Amino acid sequence: MAALDEDEMERLDGRGIYDYRKISINLGHERGHAEVAIGNTRVLCQVSAEVVKPSGNRPTEGVLYFNVELSPMASASFEAGRSSPQSVQLSRYLEHAVKDSGAVDVETLCILADEKVWSIRVDVHVLDHCGGLATACSVAAIVALSHFRHPHATLVGEEVTIHSEQDHPPVPLKIYHMPICIAVAFFLDGKYMLLDPSWQEEREMDGSLTIGMNVHRDVCLLSTSGKVPLTKEQIMRCTQVASVKVAEMTEVIKKALAEESAPKQEKESTPMETDSSILTASRQQESVTLPPKSEKQPSASRSTKKKKKAVDVVSLAKDTAGIGLGGSSAWSDNDDVTVDRTRRKQVQQKKVEDGDNDSGEEETIVLTGESF
Numbered sequence: 001m002a003a004l005d006e007d008e009m010e011r012l013d014g015r016g017i018y019d020y021r022k023i024s025i026n027l028g029h030e031r032g033h034a035e036v037a038i039g040n041t042r043v044l045c046q047v048s049a050e051v052v053k054p055s056g057n058r059p060t061e062g063v064l065y066f067n068v069e070l071s072p073m074a075s076a077s078f079e080a081g082r083s084s085p086q087s088v089q090l091s092r093y094l095e096h097a098v099k100d101s102g103a104v105d106v107e108t109l110c111i112l113a114d115e116k117v118w119s120i121r122v123d124v125h126v127l128d129h130c131g132g133l134a135t136a137c138s139v140a141a142i143v144a145l146s147h148f149r150h151p152h153a154t155l156v157g158e159e160v161t162i163h164s165e166q167d168h169p170p171v172p173l174k175i176y177h178m179p180i181c182i183a184v185a186f187f188l189d190g191k192y193m194l195l196d197p198s199w200q201e202e203r204e205m206d207g208s209l210t211i212g213m214n215v216h217r218d219v220c221l222l223s224t225s226g227k228v229p230l231t232k233e234q235i236m237r238c239t240q241v242a243s244v245k246v247a248e249m250t251e252v253i254k255k256a257l258a259e260e261s262a263p264k265q266e267k268e269s270t271p272m273e274t275d276s277s278i279l280t281a282s283r284q285q286e287s288v289t290l291p292p293k294s295e296k297q298p299s300a301s302r303s304t305k306k307k308k309k310a311v312d313v314v315s316l317a318k319d320t321a322g323i324g325l326g327g328s329s330a331w332s333d334n335d336d337v338t339v340d341r342t343r344r345k346q347v348q349q350k351k352v353e354d355g356d357n358d359s360g361e362e363e364t365i366v367l368t369g370e371s372f
Contacts, residue, residue: 009192011194011201012198012200012201013039013198015196017192017193017194017195018195018241018245019195019196020038020195020196020245020248020249021038021039021041021132021196021198022037022038022039023036023037023038023139023249023252024036024037025139025143025252025253025256027143027147027256027257027260031047031147031148031149031170032046032047032048032144032145032147032148032149033045033046033047033144033147034140034143034144034147035127035140036136036139036140036143037136038132038135038136038139038196039130039131039132039198040128040130041126041128041129041130041131041132041133041136042126042127042128042136043124043125043126043127043133043136043137043139043140044124044125044127044140045122045123045124045125045137045140045141045143045144046122046123046125046144047120047121047122047123047144047145047147047148048120048121048123049118049119049120049121049148049150049151050118050119050121051111051116051117051118051119051153051160051162052116052117052118052119053115053116053117054110054113054114054115054116054117059113059114060107060110060113060114060117061106061107061109061110061117062106062107062108062109062110062117062118062119062120063106063109063117063118063119063120064098064099064104064106064109064120064122065119065120065121065122066091066094066095066098066099066122066124066141067091067121067122067123067124068087068090068091068094068124068126068137069087069123069124069125069126070084070086070087070126070129071125071126073127074126074127074128074129075126075129075199078126078129086133090124090133090134090137093134093137093138093181093210093212093221093223094122094124094137094138094141096212096220096221097138097179097180097181097212097220097221098138098141098142098145098179098220100220101177101179101212101214101218101220101221102176103142103175103176103177103178103179103214103220104120104145104173104174104175104176105173105174105175105176108173108174109150111153111155111160112155112158112160115158116160118150118153120145120148120150120173122141122144122145124137124140124141129199130198130199131196131197131198131199131200131201131202132183132196132197132198134181134183134210135180135181135182135183135196137181138179138180138181138212139180139249139253142175142178142179142180142253143253143256143257145173145175146172146173146175146178146253146257147257147260148172148173149169149170149171149172150170150171150173151163151164151165151168151170151171152167152168152169152170152171177214177215177216177218178214178215178250178253179212179213179214179218179220179221180212180213180214180245180246180249180250181210181211181212181221182195182196182210182211182212182213182241182242182245182246183195183196183197183208183209183210184208184209184210184211184238184241184242185197185201185202185205185207185208186205186206186207186208186209186226186228186230187204187205187206188206189206189228189229190206190207190228190229190230190231190234193234193238195241195245205226206226206227206228207224207225207226207227207228207230208224208225208226209222209223209224209230209235209238210222210223210224210225211238211239211242213239213242213243213246214246214250215246215247215250217239217243219239222235
């Protein structure tokens with residue numbers, strides 16, 4: 001592909017060749033309702049669910065259906081009450097990029113195998129067509145699916161119960177990744193390329209390449225239109241540019257979903273703060289009851305200290321050190337110890353004279369602490 005200086009090329013709206021128009025995402029109060037605007041292109045998406053019987057060849061998988069409607073309200077080129085080739089093409093883009101790539105886990109939509117599953121229907125309505133419908137529809141579909149919640153269902157035997165939102169919180173869809181379609185327009189037999197073409201540029205382009213990709217750079221869709229022969233280098237260049245734009249759009253989507261769920265998290269955090277205040281109050285009550293206990297504790301500590309002093313006095317380690325088994329002892333220079341040893345010898349001599357060789361009384365005399 002020939003190199004193109006961005007300063008030498010001017011688009012009608014003043015953008016660069018790789019620039020996207022401003023993207024805005026609005027989520028409705030109802031779950032699964034999303035409105036996406038890319039420039040002046042506006043798309044509305046609504047996700048709904050119902051319980052149906054699964055297909056015979058996939059009895060444990062739910063149904064995921066996409067439908068794109070183009071009405072004369074969006075553009076005068078669309079006819080009312082008829083599905084145009086462009087609407088069919090956009091529906092297939094969404095089906096290949098989202099469903100066939102495994103972005104949504106359809107096995108989690110199974111309620112009872114071969115009997116009842118959830119059928120998720122994604123209806124995309126184009127409100128204003130100013131170019132870039134593939135990107136707008138894919139962003140609206142993935143945002144609405146991420147925002148959607150279906151009722152909780154329980155199975156008892158073969159009886160299925162669908163709970164209301166008051167009885168049980170609704171269940172979100174399990175989404176593994178967010179594929180987004182990026183459109184690239186080619187001019188002058190593929191010599192020049194533009195990203196996110198407007199409807200004026202789409203009317204004059206020679207061909208286009210639509211790439212469905214997620215943030216992990218997995219190519220989920222690759223479709224060409226027109227009569228422009230594309231080389232391998234051109235396709236690789238387009239996928240590199242698309243990976244950058246997909247990463248930027250994914251951040252915008254996640255930010256919109258986070259801002260929408262932020263107020264609910266604050267409401268849910270309110271009882272947590274109440275619980276923490278209750279715990280704090282209980283701790284204060286425990287601290288109030290501590291003083292009576294603390295009054296009894298000093299007596300216990302005093303008795304403990306007395307016992308420790310008695311143990312220190314009658315410690316075998318001191319006696320052992322005194323007889324030299326523990327090395328040199330600082331007690332050897334103590335006069336009290338010398339007096340104690342003298343008394344012990346006198347008691348032993350007296351016992352020998354009396355014919356009593358019981359050592360129990362000796363130990364009793366030593367433990368009285370009279371020599372200390």
